[in-house]
Amino acid sequence: MSSPADRSRMIRFEDVTKRYDRSTDALSGVSFRLDRGEMAFLTGHSGAGKSTLLRLIGLVERATRGRVEVGGLDLGRLPRRQIPHYRRQVGMIFQDFRLLQDRTVFDNVALPLVVAATPAADIGKRARAALDKVGLLRKERSLPQELSAGEQQRVGIARAIVTRPPVVVADEPTGNLDPELSWEIMDLFGQLNRVGVTLLIATHDVDLVRRMHYRTLTLLHGHLVDDTGPPVP
Amino acid sequence: MTTPRPPRQPAAGTAPAPHRRRWRPWETLLVWLFRHAQAALGALGRFVRSPLAALMSIAVVAIAAALPALLYVLLDNSSRLLASWEGAGSLSLFLRPEVTDGAARKLADRIAARGDVARVQVIGRSEGLAEFRRLSGFGAALDALGDNPFPAVLVVQARTGDGGAASSATTLLEALRQLPEADVAQADQDWIQRFQAFAALGERITGVLAALLAAGVLFVIGNTLRLEIRDRHAEIEITALVGGTPAFIRRPFLYLGLWLGLLGGLLGWLVTVIALAALDGPVSRVAQLYQSGFELHGGGFSLFAAMIGAGTLLGLAGAWLAVGRRLGIALPR
Numbered sequence: 001m002s003s004p005a006d007r008s009r010m011i012r013f014e015d016v017t018k019r020y021d022r023s024t025d026a027l028s029g030v031s032f033r034l035d036r037g038e039m040a041f042l043t044g045h046s047g048a049g050k051s052t053l054l055r056l057i058g059l060v061e062r063a064t065r066g067r068v069e070v071g072g073l074d075l076g077r078l079p080r081r082q083i084p085h086y087r088r089q090v091g092m093i094f095q096d097f098r099l100l101q102d103r104t105v106f107d108n109v110a111l112p113l114v115v116a117a118t119p120a121a122d123i124g125k126r127a128r129a130a131l132d133k134v135g136l137l138r139k140e141r142s143l144p145q146e147l148s149a150g151e152q153q154r155v156g157i158a159r160a161i162v163t164r165p166p167v168v169v170a171d172e173p174t175g176n177l178d179p180e181l182s183w184e185i186m187d188l189f190g191q192l193n194r195v196g197v198t199l200l201i202a203t204h205d206v207d208l209v210r211r212m213h214y215r216t217l218t219l220l221h222g223h224l225v226d227d228t229g230p231p232v233p
Numbered sequence: 234m235t236t237p238r239p240p241r242q243p244a245a246g247t248a249p250a251p252h253r254r255r256w257r258p259w260e261t262l263l264v265w266l267f268r269h270a271q272a273a274l275g276a277l278g279r280f281v282r283s284p285l286a287a288l289m290s291i292a293v294v295a296i297a298a299a300l301p302a303l304l305y306v307l308l309d310n311s312s313r314l315l316a317s318w319e320g321a322g323s324l325s326l327f328l329r330p331e332v333t334d335g336a337a338r339k340l341a342d343r344i345a346a347r348g349d350v351a352r353v354q355v356i357g358r359s360e361g362l363a364e365f366r367r368l369s370g371f372g373a374a375l376d377a378l379g380d381n382p383f384p385a386v387l388v389v390q391a392r393t394g395d396g397g398a399a400s401s402a403t404t405l406l407e408a409l410r411q412l413p414e415a416d417v418a419q420a421d422q423d424w425i426q427r428f429q430a431f432a433a434l435g436e437r438i439t440g441v442l443a444a445l446l447a448a449g450v451l452f453v454i455g456n457t458l459r460l461e462i463r464d465r466h467a468e469i470e471i472t473a474l475v476g477g478t479p480a481f482i483r484r485p486f487l488y489l490g491l492w493l494g495l496l497g498g499l500l501g502w503l504v505t506v507i508a509l510a511a512l513d514g515p516v517s518r519v520a521q522l523y524q525s526g527f528e529l530h531g532g533g534f535s536l537f538a539a540m541i542g543a544g545t546l547l548g549l550a551g552a553w554l555a556v557g558r559r560l561g562i563a564l565p566r
Contacts, residue, residue, distance in 0.1 A: 058474065088476035098471050115477040117264045159475065 009069070010036045010167055010198040011057060016066035018052050018222075026052040028222040029066070034200060036166070039193040041209045042202040044219035050202035053219070054169045057200065058092050059083050070167060088116055091160030091197075095172035097152045099144040099159075105131065106140040109158045116163065130158040134188060150181035157188055161197070168192060170201045174208065182208060269484070276488035279461070287493075290457045294497020294548070297450045298540050299504040301443035306509060306532045308435050314527055315428060324402055326387040326409050327417040334358055337385035340414055344389060349405050354388040361386060384416060447547055450497070454490050454551030461489060462556065486556045487549060494548015498541040505540070506531060 011034040018027040027049045034040055042050050055061045056068050059075055068075045071089065078086060099108050110127040118126070131137045134154040136147075144152055153173060160168050170189070174182035186208065193199050203209060209216055218226035280287035326344075328337055334357035341353040356364075361383035366372045389409065391402040402420050409418040462469065472482055513529045520527040 060474070084473070084476045084478040084481075086476075087474060092474055098467070098474070100468055100471060111472065112475040114268075115472060115475060115481050117261070117268065119260060119264055120267070163476075 008035045009033050010038070010071060011200065012067070012069040013053075014067040014069075016056065016063045016068055018049075018056060018061065019064040025222045027056075030219075030222075030224045032217055032224060032227055034198060036198055037193070037196045038215065039189065039199040040201070040215040040217060041212070042200055042217045042219065043204060043206065043209055045204060048219040049222040050219055051171050054092075054171050054200070054202055057167070057169050058090055059086055084115070088112060088163050089165050089167065091163070091165040091168035093153075093156050093160045093168065093170035093173045095175040097144070097156045099152060099155055101144050103143075104140065105136060105142050105144065105147070105155050108144065108155055109162050112159060112163045126162055130162040133161065134158045149176050150184060153177060153181075153185055154188065157185070161192060165197070167198045170199070172203055173201060174203060174205060186212060272484045273488045276485050276492055279489060280492065290453060290493055291497045291500055293453045294450050294493060294544060295500035295504055297446040298498050298501030298544055299508070301439050301446060302501065302505045302532070302536060302540055303508055304435070304439040304442065306505065306530070306536065308432055308439060309532070310529055311432055313530065315425065324389045324391065324406055324409060324418060324420045326389055326415055328385045328387065328414050329416045330384050332385055332414050334385055336414070337387065340412070341387050344387065344409070349392050351390040351392040353390070356386040356388065358383050358385050447543070450494070450547045451551040451554065454493050454548055455555040457493065458486055458490055458552050458555035462486065483556045487552045490548040490552020490555075491545055492548070494544040494546065494551070495541060497548070498544020501544065502537050502540045505536070
C-alpha cells in the first residue's frame, strides 16, 4: 500500500540517465520529486538537458537508466499501447507553439479531445472553456498565423489544459516572447497552479525565474546541480 | 549537487478530478463512426485541395488495373469464340476406295445415330470428283485417268459436350478410326490446340503482368502516402504528443490509400469498358464475314466488382505499408 508521501508525489526521477549515443549523456543520475499541485522551474544553459527531461515526462522518449514516475506510473514499464492514454494526462507546451497552421484556433485546442473520442457536444464546451481561460474565445475561428506570438502561445496553453490534465510541462514557453508577454504567460501558469495543476517549466530566462517565487531545479551538462526554493522576498 | 527540497510552495493543492461520464456504448459507437466518416471525407478533401497530384496517382492505378483486365477480357472472349465455333468439332472421314457411295450413305446413317454426333454430310465419290474438277482446273488430266480416284468422304460434326468441342471431337475421332470402312480419319485440330496453348500462355502472362502491376500500384500508393506523411509530419507529431493513438494517426492515411485504390479501380474499369466498346464494332464486322453472331463480352458485374475490390485492397495495403513504417515517431520503443 502506498504511503501518504507516495500519494502526494506527482513526478519522481530516481537516478535517471538518458544517453543518445555511446559518449554523451543528455541526463546523468538525475533524482528529484515534485508533489501534486507544485510548480517549479527547470533552468540551465542550452544543451543542459532541460528538454530531454521534459521529453521523458511526456514519454516522447524513455530513460536509458533509472526510474521516471508520473502520477504513480512507472513510465519505463508502461506498455506502448498505453502511452497515448498516458499522454492525455500530461499537458505539453512548446517554445515553438506547435500549432497546426491549417486549422483554426478552436480546432487546435479541440485536438486532444478529438483524439480521445470525446462526444462533439463536450468538445465544443470544453474547448471554448479552455479558450476563455486564456482570453482567446473571440479568436476561436482565426488561423494561428493571424495571431501574435503571445496569442499563439496562449492557444498552446489552452490545448495543453483542455483535457484538464493533472500535470503540465512547458519547454521554454516564453522563449519566443518579449518580457511583457512572458509575464502574461507566467501569470497564466500561476492561475493554473492555484487550481491544483502540477507544473514544471523549463526556461533559461534567469531573470524571470528570480522574479517568480517558485522552486527551481538547475541542470548543468545533464546533472541536476541545484534544487532551491523561491528566493526570500 | 542535488540539494534537499525545502518546504515551500504557495498552493500545493490536488489535481482536479478527471472528467467522468457514464459509459454509453451507442455513444461510443456514434463517436467512432463520426470519426471514421470525418477521416474518410477529410481524405477526399485532400484530393480536392490538390486535384492534379491526386488525378495522376489515380490515373496510374487505373492504367495498372485496366491493362490486365483488358487482356483478361480479350482472352476470355477468344476462349468463348473457340468453344462456340462449330468448325472445332468437324471431322473428315475418308473411306476406303472400294466403299461405294451407297455404302457410304448407310455408314453415315449409322454414325449419325451416335449420341456424340450432331450431323453427318456425305460427299460421294462422284461429287468429290466434280468439285475437284471445278476448283482445280485439272479436268483434262482427270479424264485421262479413266477411273475416279476420289474416295467417298463423310464430314462428321461432333456434338459439343461438357468438355467443349475439341474434347468431344478427339473421342469421336478415335471411334471413327476403328471403323472397317475407314481409310483416314482426321480432324484439323492442330491449329486449335496451338491456339489453346497460346491462350493458356496468354493467361499466364496476364497473371504475371497483373501481379507486377499490382506491385507497381503498391509502390505508387506507398510513395504518394510517403510524400503525404512527409508534408504532414508536424501534424502527426503533434497528434501523437496530445495522445493520439497509432490507429487515430494512421486512419486518414489509410482512407487516402483506400480512395486512391477505389477511384483508380473505378477509372480503370471505365477505361476497360471504353476500350472494349471501341473494339466491339470491328470484331462484329469480322464475325459477320464468317457468318457468326459473335459479340465481345465485357466481363459484366464480376469484372467491375473485381477491379473495384482489387483497387481498394491494393490502396489499403499500400497505405498500410507506407504508414506503418513511419509511425515510429509517434511512440518511443
